[in-house]
Amino acid sequence: MSVTVTFFNGSGEFRHVDWLDFNGQPVNYAGLNPGQQTTIQTYLSHP
Structure with a gap:
């Protein structure tokens, strides 16, 4: 099952x-400056 975080x-x-x-x-998936956001698609079975 996929999950969006x-x-x-x-x-x-x-x-x-x-x-x-x-x-x-x-x-490393992303670098965020203050106020920034990112959305990542992952799976429940991932650590």
């Missing part, structure tokens, strides 16, 4: 959105 950076500082792959290694 929206990340919003309300922190006031730059933030990375990372996913941990199946080996536990981080994979």
